[in-house]
Amino acid sequence: MNLLLLHPEDRLDDTRWQISGRRAEHLRRVRALLPGEQVPAGECGGLLGPATLLEDDGDSMQFDFRGTHPAPAPLPLTLVLALPRPKMLKRILIDATSLGIKRIVLLNSHKVEKSFWKTPELKQSLLHEKMLLGLEQAGDTLMPELLLRQRFRPFVEDELPALSEQTQRLLAHPGDYSPLPSGLSTPVTLAVGPEGGWTGYEVAMLQQCGFTCHSLGQRILRVETAVPALTAHIMQLP
Amino acid sequence: MNLLLLHPEDRLDDTRWQISGRRAEHLRRVRALLPGEQVPAGECGGLLGPATLLEDDGDSMQFDFRGTHPAPAPLPLTLVLALPRPKMLKRILIDATSLGIKRIVLLNSHKVEKSFWKTPELKQSLLHEKMLLGLEQAGDTLMPELLLRQRFRPFVEDELPALSEQTQRLLAHPGDYSPLPSGLSTPVTLAVGPEGGWTGYEVAMLQQCGFTCHSLGQRILRVETAVPALTAHIMQLP
Incomplete structure (x- = not known):
């Protein structure tokens, strides 16, 4: 926890917060x-700044906090995963959030x-908690938007075209494809x-939506290794 | 397990192997x-090729295997960690191995x-097992060299200069430093x-050894996120 993230319900008055x-x-x-x-502290969705501990009764702590500077810029990358x-999902959500990703789609695949899809770990409150941990880790304040899409085809046909409009559409796929672009700061x-x-079939559907296949070397990575590797390769991290 | 990795002790004769x-x-x-x-199979430290199952008695399996093509090129990166x-070490060893890293130094720090340093997980056999999993994941055959160094200063003063000779020496450190180089295929x-x-003190010692500080964005990453992110950012993955 590198950042004390303060939520609206923690607020007592203008500058006084209780956790x-x-x-x-x-x-x-x-x-x-x-x-x-x-x-170091930050207001959820808002500014960063120092929080000074005023008192601690052993149960709750009261702080004086005023936001003074903006959180790191969002990473303009939407992850469709x-x-x-x-078990891996938890880690990947923390990782993706700590890397600055602000939109994550969890999608079905064959x-x-x-x-x-039936596991209790998919409860929104639990997923939200993992993304909070990612923000606290990274020193960031803006929660990612998380979409769960249990039907591949309707999502790719009806939602993904608009969702990915004016972004570079990249498909990470093992195989003999051209290398991934790197160092981008434009939307992906x-x-x-x-x-x-x-x-x-899924690759073909994504290609029809404008995605191009690329590979990140010959080695096959676990998904939880691939997400930070792909993100840091493709994007210029702000 | 994307690769059946065969070891010298599995070999029955020229082309027959038993696991x-x-x-x-x-x-x-x-x-x-x-x-x-x-x-898909490979001989530890050697070639890749298909293995054909000859018989399976429910306990052991016999294969016909002949190596036909080389494993992916080693990543010319030494990780000093x-x-x-x-708990994290296990994951990081699998990740680092699957990324193609061939030398890993586990170093003390303040x-x-x-x-x-006293945990049973540091037994060489257990660490070796994790790296095997990384090779099986990535489809690679060459085990990384693993060095454990429990004293920071003697290592940095006496061993690291030669170990890192003719490599680009990079120190990932949060702060206001120049961005990390990217897409390298030369030794790092x-x-x-x-x-x-x-x-x-440790940063100063590493700088004296020729390391330069760089940061990968403003966000603070967990070590297990940083290793794949840094590796895939800095290096061209073969």
């Missing part, structure tokens, strides 16, 4: 924060096990398949 | 491999908890600090 639970425990236990000391297995939509890859 | 245990179970359970069918916490030594970063 308890996980964040407070972290600041006590790991940072040993004492009254009068400061910690075949739904990974639940090779996604049906059971993944990146589609990443499941373990085992998109099917031929 | 049992984890690999055989995977091929039976996940791939449902039957006699006469082929699976502050020893991560044991902010590495002393207990990390990359130093990645612990959670919380190298100390000022």
